[in-house]
Amino acid sequence: MDGNSATGTAVSWEELVTAALLGTDRRPLAGGGPGRRAAPLALLDAAAVETVRRRAGLRPARAAKRPDQAAEDARPPLPAAAARRLAMLLADRPGAGGGRRGAAPDLMELLPQWLAAANAHGFAAPPQLLPTLLDAARGRTDLRPAALAFAGPRALWLARLNPDWRFALRTAQAGAAALPDLDDETAGDELRRRWQEGLFAERVALLAELRSRSSSAARELLAATWATERAEDRLMFLDSLRASLSADDEPFLEQALGDRSRNVRSTAAELLSALPGSALAARMAVRAGACVAVDHTGAGPAIAVEAPLECDTRMERDGVVAKPPSGRGERSWWLGQLVEAAPLGTWTQRLGGRTPREIVALPVADDWQGELHAAWCRAAVRQRDPEWAHALLGAPSAPEAGGPGAVSLAERAKLLGELDTEERALWVAGFIATHGLSEAFQLLGVCAVPWAAPLGRAVVDALDIAREAGSYPWSFSGVMGLAERCLDPVEASRLDGLPATRDEREDAAPGAGGYWAEAFQRLVTTLRLRAAMADELGALPAAGSPGPR
Secondary structure (H helix, E strand, O other): OOOOOOOOOOOOHHHHHHHHHHOOOOOOOOOOOOOOOOHHHHHHHHHHHHHHHHHOOOOOOOOOOOOOOOOOOOOOEOOHHHHHHHHHHHHOOOOOOOOOOOOOOOHHHHHHHHHHHHHHHOOEOOHHHHHHHHHHHHHOHHHHHHHHHHHOHHHHHHHOOOHHHHHHHHHHHHOOOOOOOOOOOOHHHHHHHHHHHOOHHHHHHHHHHHHHHOHHHHHHHHHHHHHHOOHHHHHHHHHHHHOOOOHHHHHHHHHHOOOOOHHHHHHHHHHHHOOOOOHHHHHHHHHHHOOEEEEOOOOOOEEEEOOOOOOOHHHHHOOOOOOOOOOOOHHHHHHHHHHHHOOOHHHHHHOOOOOHHHHHHOOEHHHOHHHHHHHHHHHHHHOOOHHHHHHHHOOOOOOOOOOOOOOOHHHHHHHHOOOOHHHHHHHHHHHHHHHOOOOOHHHHOOOOEOOOHHHHHHHHHHHHHHHHOOOOHHHHHHHHHHHHHHOOHHHHHHHOOOOOOOOOOOOOOOOHHHHHHHHHHHHHHHHHHHHHHHHHHOOOOOOOEOOOO
C-alpha cells in the first residue's frame, strides 16, 4: 500500500503530526480522504509508511548523482577498547535508551572528558559511531567543538547528507579556513578578500585566528573597514583584541574612545585600563587618586574617600558611564568606575608606600569600604594582578560574607582565577575545611581538573561530615556530581569504605543513609571508570587542565 494512498496526495510528516495532535475532525488530511470513521486509520497508515521512509535515511526523491567519496582521515584509528568505551558513553545519552540509575555512573557527563583525551592523543573516530556522535553533539552544544574535532572530515561529509547535522557545516564555516602564509606576497590580498566577503561569524573567526598569529596584521585588517562596520559588529570585533592585548593596540583603542556607540566606547576604555601604561590609565589614576587618601587625624591611619562631585565630558569619553543603575547613588557609581580603571600600582605610591595586603587591611571611613574594595576586586581581575588578588581574598577561614576585602563569593571566584592552580586549590581546600560545601560550588568551578590532592581530600571529608551530621543529601548532589568528574581517579582506593551504609541519626532526613551510600558508590565507580578510560586511550590526562564551567 502506498503510504499516502488513503488521502490521494503526498502528506508531509509535519502535517501528519498536526493532524494527530488536533484530530482528523479538526484537521483532515490534505486531499479529503475517507469518511470520519476511517480517517484516523488512514492517518495511522500514512504515518507508519512515512516513518519507514524517514528511517531509511533518504527522502523520497528522484535518483540523484552519487555523493563524492568522503575524505580520508589520516589519523591513527582508535584502540578497540576505547572504541567500545565510546559506544557505551554514547548509548547513555538522553533518548538513547540509557540513563542514570542508582549507583551507576552518569556516562554522558564523562563524554566531554573522553573526547578531550581522545583529541589530545590524535585518534580518528570510528566511522560506524559517527552518526551517533553527531546526534549527541546536535543535542549538546557544549560538546560540538570537541566532537567535531574528533569526528574529522567525515563528519562534514555526513552533514551534507542529513539536515539534522547542518550545525557541523555552520561550525566549519565559522572556523576560518587555514590562514595563508603571512610571509607570502599575496597573503594580504587573500586576507582582505575573506574579510570583506565573509559572513559575520567567519569574519570573527578570521580575526581571532589572525590575532593569534600576528596582532598587528589583525589590527590593521580591522582598522581598514572600521568606519563602515555596524555598531554591534564593531563591538564584537573590538572584543577580539582582548587576546594578546598590548601597548601596540593603544592608538587604535584611543581612537575608539570617540566612537558614536556607547558600548564600543566602554569596551575600548576597559581594554585601555587593562594596560597600566596607557594614557587612559594615567588619566584615571589622577582622577581616582584625588578621591582616595590616607587620613592620619584619628587614632590610627584610615582611608578617607571623597567621591567625585560630577561626571564631566572628559570622564565620559574615557568610558565612565554617567547614569547609575537603579538604586545606586551617582557619586559612588562614578567612584567605582574610576578606581576600577586606575592602575593598581597607583595605590602603593598614593597610600604611603604600603603593600596591597596592608592597604586592604586599613579601615575605610564613612562606610566606603564595600564600594572601594569591590572596585579594587574588579581592577585586580582586569589587570591580572595576583598580589592584589591574594590581598583581597584574605584567609580562606574568613567569614563567608567577606575577608579583609569584604568581597562576595562571586568576586572571590574571579579573584581565584588570578592565582596559579596550586594556590587556588589550597585556598579552596581551606575554605571548605572551615565553611563546608554549602557555599563552595562556585569556587570549585574555577579549580583545575583533576583536583589537587588537598582539595580532593577536603571535598570528600566535607561530604562525609555532611553525611554524619544527617544533612539533607540532595542538597549536595551538585558537588557530588563535580567530584565524580573532577577528583583524581587515583583517589578511588582511598574511598573504598565510604559506600557502606551506616546507621542513621534520629534527626536525619528520611532515606538519607541509603542515598549517601549510593552516592559514594557511584563516586567510587565513576573514578575507576575514568581511570579505565584513560588507560584505554594510552595515558592518564595531564593535570592542570581547566575546571568545568
